Amino acid sequence: MLTDKDKQQLQEKGMNAQMVKQQLERFKTGYPQLNIIAPATLDKGINRYGDEDKEKLRSLYQKKQKNAKICKFVPASGAASRMFKKIFEILAAYDGSEQKYLELLTDRGPNSVYFLCEHIHDFAFYDDLEQICSEKGDCIESKFNKKDYVGALNLIVSEKGLNYGNYPKGLIKFHKYKNEERTALEEHLVEGAMYAKSNKEVNIHFTVSPEFYDSFEKHINEIIPTYEERFNVKFNIDLSVQKAHTDTIAVTMENEPVRDDEGNLVFRPGGHGSLLVNLNEIDADLIFIKNIDNIVTDRLKPVTVEYKELLGGVLLDFKDKINHYLEKLTGDEELKDAYVTKIANFANQRLNIDIPNDFKSFEKPQKIKYLVEKLNRPFRVCGMVKNEDEPGGGPFWVEDGNEEESLQIVESSQFDKDDKTQMKVFEAATHFNPVDIACSTKDFKGNKFDLAKYADPETGFISHKTMKGEPVKALEHPGLWNGAMANWTTIFVEVPMETFNPVKTINDLLRKEHRF
16 A cells, blocks of 8 residues: 555656556566577578678768767666675775785685785776875875785775775776876767767767766766867767666565665666666667777777677668668558568568568558568667677577567576576577667657667566665566567677677776776
8 A cells, every 4th residue: 555655755756656556566477588499690690791791881881970860878877886896895804814814815816806906006097096095195005015905995995085886887997098097988988989970979878877967977077178179079978867767666575565764665776678768868860889888998999990880880771771661661652562572571581570471361451561560660780799608698589479589689587597498598699798789769751769669568577685684676677678679670790709898897907908
């Protein structure tokens, strides 16, 4: 039962009782799991382009980008706390004793805190760390020499120093150059100027956490003049936050609403699928999507630019063909049966659209209606990287309840991992998803699609969290590039590993891909 206070709380979040009721019911019923029938592989769902075709498509993109409105969409609301997980573990356990010191020394691998300490001067934020230490009348090097690891590491992650443990990744200094250091956000500006420019303008949209909105805005205002002068462009930078109405209610393990000490209902962010609302508000002809932490230094950017232009070229090439066919299908001209069949074959063979077996028996108006409905959808071209390690979330053929097959990006949480057949399919994946997407969200007449209509609401999932030490359950909306785009037309393109260099831990910044 919702109280008047609850209803007021919902109203302030842009929600209503019906939305909460549906969420509570979902905790009880759960979500159906996907049926993955095969991994997408080269020549069976994933396209690989040779040098000649690649250059043609890049040239097409370079030609068309001048008259297209391009936007780079960067989810940047995630906190960096996971980057510093090992540091927090050390701080929690290290007491300055010889035993704890020896334990610290046992792991000297590239992912260890010891390795971080030994290479502290190689980080882009080292000068800032030294300055803070100096202001306190100390020296960061001497702290490490004196084995004052708690003091030194605290200066990195806590509010006593850089406070990076509570920062978003976008505001952390990632890369050091000869004469400058750059945050992750700055690197996205540089990238944007290199491949997402149109008529000397670069449009970039960052989604950020509400508590860091002002910090992002301040940082952007400080750096924009430098990069506009350097690249001779105008940056149009937009910020948005995850909408409050996309939060989901938290429940106990008995599916009862969780309340805080003041008796208010507890809500949690609904996962990156919530950002579909933000994406839906962008008005652009072509949108590139890339995560905030997947960036490299300037010496490796040419490969990134090359394949971003390829993805853009593939998208524009297909969109030209799709729009041409849609204009024919919806025009006044009487189409021959052979031409309608040609379009159906294109949809099936080039766009991976599952044409029903009885399509041939359809009357021509029914065939045309079916093809228009299938072709007139949001469109995405997704880069896929070849697996070189353990398989993860990636490209698969999925069969829905109507026995219709489609290409989807699938995470391990979306299918039954206890099903040996499903696990065998998942482990046979040859590629994984680096979140490298070019997409079109307008129809063939130039009107924006309502992206919410092309999501699959049955592809969310229930996660388990803790609150004050007690287990709770939370709902996550269909992932932005998973179920939120389930009914988009999808093309997968192989891209090289060099285009995927995420920073998941602080030590990743010591890898060669992130060094000058």
